[in-house]
Amino acid sequence: MAFHDTLVYINSTVESISAQFIRIPGSAIVLRYVRSSYQNDPMRSFLELCLFLFAVRYFLASKYSFAKKDFIKLSTKEVDDLVHEWTPEPLVAPLDETDQTEVEKIPVIIGISGPKVKLSTGKSVMNLASFNMLNLLGNEQIRERAIKTVREYGVGACGPSGFYGTQEVHIQTEKDISNFLRVPASIIYAQAFNTITSTIPAFAKRGDIIVADSAIALAIQKGILISRSTIRWFQHNDMDDLERVLQQVHKDFKGQPLTRRFIVTEGLFENCGDIADLPKILELKYKYKYRLILDESCSIGVLGKTGRGLTEYYNIPATEIDMIVGSLATTMCAGGGFCAGSEYVVSHQRISGNGYVFSAALPGYLAATASESMSIMQSSPEIFTQLLSNTRAFRAIIDKMTYMYSPSDPDSPLIHLQLNPEVLESRKIDDEDKFLQDVVDECIANGVLISRNKVVQSQEVFPVESTLKIMITTGLTKRETEKAAAVVKAAVSKVMSKVPKVKH
Incomplete structure (x- = not known):
């Protein structure tokens, strides 16, 4: 009999709470959502209930207090003595x-x-320790262009490119790079190092596959690691080993969902000074259906009859490369970096390239310096x-x-x-x-x-x-x-x- 009375009491209590809840504005929407959610995904409803209960417990719990009674009470003099005796650890280890x-x-x-x-x-x-290989640093023509740009645009953009940082001189420099490399479009970044570390993660994500040369420069390595993609390395400039790796990737991921796949290499390798075998890389790129990201930071303004880089050196159209990344701070004696390719490649980076979206735009006078350097390269082969x-x-x-x-x-x-x-x-x-x-x-x-x-x-x-x-x-x-x-x-x-x- 007591059990029956308990059930009656519980039912009446629930009905009373339900009646009170229904009177609350918007309660019908909440009930409809809970019923629909439970019917479609009971596990989700359970997790949401757990989160709700945790939130209630968190806000109702008593605040943590440091005022414990077992602390040793120190006098002002004792506190001062301890402070004088304390020596902070150095932020950086001393030089040996x-x-x-x-x-x-x-x-x-x-x-x-x-x-x-x-x-x-x-x-x-x-x-012989400077990237001033074309002796453009201090060039009077470039100096005059930079001074004129400073007077017209100031010394900095004071904002990211997508947020009032883009100036007319930036747009012109991007056009100049596109025309110089003979590709549809290009985008400029404020820092050379951040260019490749932004370009790779903008396209390669977790689950994608990157096959990279083992001798690539540090900036490229960081860009690959940031992307969280699956990485496979091939021996430096060894095209036989590159094909072996591509074949192994094909076997390992056969039957799995299709992902984006990239080959990443340098044009002129910064850490050894040799040149990538671009014709063979392109052959393998098309054979195994990969995209190619080519870093030409050290080869632009150096290789080719007019300094257009590795593509001109091998007489290959630059449009064959999916993404050409380079520095404006080496032979062009300016600052920042660029990525050149199709309109899609460039447009995507304007909203997904971290270095472009979250960094202040390249100072206008550096953009103008890069444009003037390219003009000199073309007029003085x-x-x-x-x-x-x-x-x-x-x-x-x-x-x-x-x-x-x-x-x-x-x-x-x-x-x-x-x-x-x-x-x-x-x-x-x-x-x-x-x-x-x-x-x-x-x-x-x-x-x-x-x-x-x-x-x-x-x-x-x-x-x-x-x-x-x-x-x-x-x-x-x-x-x-x-x-x-x-x-x-x-x-x-x-x-x-x-x-x-x-x-x-």
């Missing part, structure tokens, strides 16, 4: 002796970083003939060295030099980077500024070889370039003479 020495040895240039510069030490040197001539003159001397060799392409003005494997076996070189730094210091002492290829190995997906990094410029004559090569060769021999041989 090697790093401190390296920082102190960084050369400081006074004035424009031209082909011949004066260091803060007062010494004048030939500059002889500068590329001179650049190639200087490159081959330098290589003719350097290639005769005994202790070092260059993995770079003979036509590349970006030249890397690394120690021969036999030398590493026969000489007691404990620290390769220190040896190379000694060569750099010896070259500077003899009037030639070069650099080491400095990378943060912990950030690289694959280890990067320790090399000397040399960039040829048209700002020097052929004879001066040969003299610089002779200085580098002599510096290597002098430093090596101080290294003891390994005793067997």
